[in-house]
Amino acid sequence: MTAEPMTPQGVLPLVTEAARAAVAPEGAPGWFTTQVEDGVALRTVARRWSQAAEPPARLARTAGGAALYAARIALAAHGRRAVVTTPGTPGLIAVVRPGVAAAPRPAERAAYAVLRHGPHPTVRLRPRAVVPHVRRAAEAEGAWLGVVELRPGATLGPHWRTDREPVGESVTVLLDVPGESPWVEVQAGQAIQAVVLTAGAAGLHAAVLAAPADPAVLRRRLTGPGAAVCGRTVAVLVVGDPVPRRD
Numbered sequence: 001m002t003a004e005p006m007t008p009q010g011v012l013p014l015v016t017e018a019a020r021a022a023v024a025p026e027g028a029p030g031w032f033t034t035q036v037e038d039g040v041a042l043r044t045v046a047r048r049w050s051q052a053a054e055p056p057a058r059l060a061r062t063a064g065g066a067a068l069y070a071a072r073i074a075l076a077a078h079g080r081r082a083v084v085t086t087p088g089t090p091g092l093i094a095v096v097r098p099g100v101a102a103a104p105r106p107a108e109r110a111a112y113a114v115l116r117h118g119p120h121p122t123v124r125l126r127p128r129a130v131v132p133h134v135r136r137a138a139e140a141e142g143a144w145l146g147v148v149e150l151r152p153g154a155t156l157g158p159h160w161r162t163d164r165e166p167v168g169e170s171v172t173v174l175l176d177v178p179g180e181s182p183w184v185e186v187q188a189g190q191a192i193q194a195v196v197l198t199a200g201a202a203g204l205h206a207a208v209l210a211a212p213a214d215p216a217v218l219r220r221r222l223t224g225p226g227a228a229v230c231g232r233t234v235a236v237l238v239v240g241d242p243v244p245r246r247d
Contacts, residue, residue, distance in 0.1 A: 011075075011098055015040040018074035019067035021115050023196050023208055025160045030060025031067060031093060039083075039097030042068055047091035051182050058185050058212050059158050062235075064093040065189020069141070070115055071096050072190075073197065077104050077112035086183065093186055107201070114200030118163075119242050124203035127171040127239050134173065134206075134239065137198040143191035144176045148236075153221040156236055157210035166205050166240025174222065175211075175235040184233045185212060192235050205242035211235030 012035045019033060019042070030049065034041045042064050044050045049057035072082040080098035087095065104112075114120065125133075131147060138145040150172055175195065177188040192211060199206040213234045 011035075011038075012040050014074055014078065015071040015096060018070040018112075018115060022063075022066040022070035022193050023160055023162075024063050024066065025059055025158050025208075025211075029063045029067070030056065031064040036095055039095050040071070041095050042071070042093040043091050044093060050089075050091050050093055055158075055212075057182075058233075061093060061182060061185035062189040062192070062211050062233075065186035065191075066193040066196075067189070068094055068096065068186065069190040069193035069197075073108060073111045073115060075099075076102075076108040079104060086186075107198075110201040111194075111197040114197045119200040119205050120203045122203070123201070124241070127166075127169050127204060127241070130199055130202045130204055130239060131171060131173070133202060134195045134198050137194040138175055138191045141191035141194050142177060142187050144178075145191075145195070146174050146176075148172055148174045149223045150236075151221045151223060154217050155210070156217055156221065157213035159210060160208035162205075162207045164205055164242055165207055166238050166242065168241045170238050170240025172209075172236065172238050174218075175237065177233045179233070188212065188233045188235055192237070195237060195239075199239045203242075204239050206237050206239045209236040209238055 016033045030045055032043055044060045049060045075082040075098050079101055081100050081102050083097045083099040085095045135145045175191055177184045192208060196206040213236050215234060
């Protein structure tokens with residue numbers, strides 16, 4: 001895919017379609033898009049949710065972050081670097097605009113293919129083998145990622161929609177974003193989407209078990225090296241095979 005002229009009227013459907021294809025919590029996603037000058041605004045359905053600390057607001061910002069990452073990937077795959085601004089206006093998560101022309105990187109092409117069509121149909125890494133790749137993807141978005149194990153116990157937090165559950169071999173990962181500002185949920189959402197698309201490019205499916213997860217419940221349920229890292233904004237994902245292996 002090469003760079004092509006983008007009109008404001010063309011950017012809105014491209015970004016909106018990609019954002020809607022992002023992973024999302026069960027129920028309404030809590031965000032919507034509108035056209036602005038030369039770009040698209042990602043907004044919370046309730047104005048106060050862009051800043052509030054209440055659980056629905058944090059969930060909406062996390063979902064909005066996943067949508068924002070998907071929009072960035074769509075623009076990159078169409079030969080444009082995304083320019084993201086965060087004006088801090090009530091009700092506004094971010095504004096994304098097409099920036100300079102740039103040839104899509106192979107990873108961006110692969111991520112966009114996963115966004116549109118699901119996990120790669122022929123590539124298939126083992127879940128443990130993909131951990132370094134999803135870790136790098138999370139770290140690129142400012143998040144920490146580690147492998148953990150879950151003890152049985154209480155619900156971790158809001159569950160996210162999935163069209164399939166990982167089957168057979170799988171690995172559970174914890175994604176943690178430090179900080180207290182409202183933006184950290186948006187950052188976490190972008191990292192979640194990056195992990196989902198990176199796993200998909202390796203032929204695996206990543207399901208979001210909880211985001212934002214309850215740190216207190218996590219501390220009781222998690223084992224492994226990542227168990228001590230729980231901050232305020234965390235997510236738990238399971239990465240595994242989308243279909244049973246034959247080998």
